[in-house]
Amino acid sequence: VMGELVASPKEGQAVEFKAVEVVILGKVDPDKYPLKKTKHAHSKEFLREIAHLRPRTNLIGAVSRVRHACSMATHTFFNDRGFKYVHTPCITSSDCEGAGEMFAVTTMLSKAVENNGQVPMVDEKRAKELSKYKGSYSPKVGEIDFTSDFFSRPAFLTVSGQLNVEAFSCALSDVYTFGPTFRAENSHTARHLAEFWMIEPEISFCTLEDDMNLAEDYLKFCVQYVIDHCYSDLEFFDKRVEKGLLARLQNVLDNEFIRITYTEAIKLLNTPEHVKAGNFEEEPKWGIDLGSEHERYLTEKIYMKPTIITNYPASFKSFYMKKNPPDSEGRQTVQAMDILVPRIGEIIGGSAREENLDVLEGIIKEKGLDPANFKWYCDLRRYGTVPHAGFGLGFERLVMFVTGVENIRDVIPFPRTPGQCEF
Structure with missing residues (x-):
């Protein structure tokens, strides 16, 4: 919009914009536009349904x-x-809060589809095999075997970066x-x-x-x-x-x-x-x-x-x-x-x-x-x-x-x- 500022005849404002030329850059169908001008503001519930607008x-x-x-x-x-x-990880194996309310990160669901809906479980034989390896992940009999998963162990979206940032506090103060x-x-x-x-x-x-x-x-x-x-x-x-x-x-x-x-x-x-x-x-x-x-x-x-x-x-x-x-x-x-x-x-x-x-x-x-x-x-x-x-x-x-x-x-x-x- 091109124009000029001129004295406003209305009370409460000193100047107003007088348009001389309007160039349309992006057309909008006014009948379909969700955010039509209304007497009352759109409800917040409605706006959440069109969060992109x-x-x-x-x-x-x-x-x-x-x-x-x-x-x-x-x-x-x-x-x-x-x-x-410090940039702490979004994917973690630790539950900072200890509440267990974490989102799992896994590729095993897609593998289960390929395997008739079955996910690998730990039996006694597999438990003995895994016990020979040193590591922080030691699944028990009857649990899901995450060793075939992307991270070879259970992984989650972080609930807090605190534990990880503490590692840097010990070094950087x-x-x-x-x-x-x-x-x-x-x-x-x-x-x-x-x-x-x-x-x-x-x-x-x-x-x-x-x-x-x-x-x-x-x-x-x-x-x-x-x-x-x-x-x-x-x-x-x-x-x-x-x-x-x-x-x-x-x-x-x-x-x-x-x-x-x-x-x-x-x-x-x-x-x-x-x-x-x-x-x-x-x-x-x-x-x-x-x-x-x-x-x-x-x-x-x-x-x-x-x-x-x-x-x-x-x-x-x-x-x-x-x-x-x-x-x-x-x-x-x-x-x-x-x-x-x-x-x-x-x-x-x-x-x-x-x-x-x-x-x-x-x-x-x-x-x-x-x-x-x-x-x-x-x-x-x-x-x-x-x-x-x-x-x-x-x-x-x-x-x-x-x-x-x-x-x-x-x-x-x-x-x-x-x-x-x-x-």
């Missing part, structure tokens, strides 16, 4: 610019503090990874995806306190960066998505995060006034993993700002987290922390890592994990290590937090959820 909308365009800004803020923040960026991760959780919520991006720094010579300080500084840096680089987009979100968004983000910058222990949080949630006001579906008793209803109540009703919960029960936390001494009631906790934010709940999870080899090997067995799968990880302690800590941040939840968008499916270009893998 929704970047053309004002909402997704603004989200994409903020997502880019958060990416640049991440690299700027860690680079300015001397961190090295402060490092971070930023990449896609995958969880085969059958979760149909506004906060979960099967494929999402994670930011995971690992810091040498670091305590849990240092870890929390870095995480808080990082979140505030990202918020300020987006304000500095995408203010007009934030004004759009403040007007169209969440009234008061700009004030909420400024509140994050102006105040220190609340810090309380898990035990203190449970006691607080169990006071009569909060039990009545919260009307929780699950009773907040010691030993449970706090649900979204508890996390949001703490940040939205009690403190009304980001809150850090520390020292969680060891029973539901990952094997690599450093244990605290038992409390006065003999309960075992670990040096873990979660940062909770209004509207989202958990946005960051971190911990001090167990650096003692004997203790780590004991926890791996205690959790029922296969020690052979974590031999390489234990080698990081066996051959010298230092106290270290780190955290993981779900990148899409960060974008939700900064934009006010309520559904995680609307802050990633092509969402992958149970039953949905279009485009």
